[in-house]
Amino acid sequence: MSVKRIAFANQKGGVGKSTICTQLAFYLRERDKQRVLVVDMDAQGNSTSTLTHGEDPSGTLANELFKTEAFDLQPMTTDSGIDLIGSRKNDREGYDVEALPLELVGLPRQHLESIWDNYNYVLIDCPPSLGRKLLAALLAVKYVVSPIKLSGYAVDGLAGLFETLYDVKENYNEELEILGAIVNEYDRSAAHNVSLANVREAIPDLVFQHHLQHRSPIDTATMVGQPVWKVRNGRAAAEEFKAVFEELKAKIASSAQ
Numbered sequence: 001m002s003v004k005r006i007a008f009a010n011q012k013g014g015v016g017k018s019t020i021c022t023q024l025a026f027y028l029r030e031r032d033k034q035r036v037l038v039v040d041m042d043a044q045g046n047s048t049s050t051l052t053h054g055e056d057p058s059g060t061l062a063n064e065l066f067k068t069e070a071f072d073l074q075p076m077t078t079d080s081g082i083d084l085i086g087s088r089k090n091d092r093e094g095y096d097v098e099a100l101p102l103e104l105v106g107l108p109r110q111h112l113e114s115i116w117d118n119y120n121y122v123l124i125d126c127p128p129s130l131g132r133k134l135l136a137a138l139l140a141v142k143y144v145v146s147p148i149k150l151s152g153y154a155v156d157g158l159a160g161l162f163e164t165l166y167d168v169k170e171n172y173n174e175e176l177e178i179l180g181a182i183v184n185e186y187d188r189s190a191a192h193n194v195s196l197a198n199v200r201e202a203i204p205d206l207v208f209q210h211h212l213q214h215r216s217p218i219d220t221a222t223m224v225g226q227p228v229w230k231v232r233n234g235r236a237a238a239e240e241f242k243a244v245f246e247e248l249k250a251k252i253a254s255s256a257q
């Protein structure tokens, strides 16, 4: 089985990219016993903090994936057994990468190729922007999913996001499979249901059947760097994650390998 490479992308912050990326990593590692590499492309370093319990990451850092020369990639292994190419919290260099010339966006893929066969899954957490690092991540993966939050403006942001994803598929990475949008922090209110209907109309067939609700144990899990099923009162959230992650795995299994 070849490695499955998935990016978590949305130009909005706070929609759940890092949360879903790290919880999926825990799920695949602990439940499915898979070898998982997380690449934290966001200079805010939130996924890194979750996986290292707030420590600075060691080993190769995500910025180094933009080096023009070949080098030995050495991801750090975190205590949960998930490997990580991390970002230091608010590292200036991480933001400077956004100013790199467009020709260099293919470099992370080239470097990652040298190690990705060591893994069953490579999960790339993306920054909240439509810049160079997002493009680099989308060039390095086969699959992309977008966590979204429902609101009156949800559809406006989505149209731009999915246009970008299809543009990248058409012009830069034809293997890219756009798996769709995971609704996060759904609250079943009338307002959310209206917004959900609008989102479904804007991106037909691309909205995951299963949603994640707002549940405070998820926030706790992110902060303490644990799978949500190990957090007090985390059971309902864990069930919802499981449904979403199994749906994601099924989508990958049914897409052309």
Ligand SMILES: Nc1ncnc2c1ncn2[C@@H]1O[C@H](COP(=O)(O)OP(=O)(O)O)[C@@H](O)[C@H]1O
Pocket (backbone or CB within 6 Å): 012, 013, 014, 015, 016, 017, 018, 019, 020, 046, 128, 184, 185, 212, 213, 214, 215, 216, 217, 218, 219, 220, 222, 223
């Ligand atoms: N379903 C949820 N229920 C409760 N808190 C959540 C949920 N999803 C995300 N959060 C919290 O919201 C914040 C933003 O999520 P995060 O994953 O960091 O977003 P992004 O990576 O898209 O910027 C984090 O503090 C996270 O713990």
Ligand SMILES: [Mg+2]
Pocket (backbone or CB within 6 Å): 014, 017, 018, 019, 042, 046, 047, 125, 126
């Ligand atoms: Mg994030």
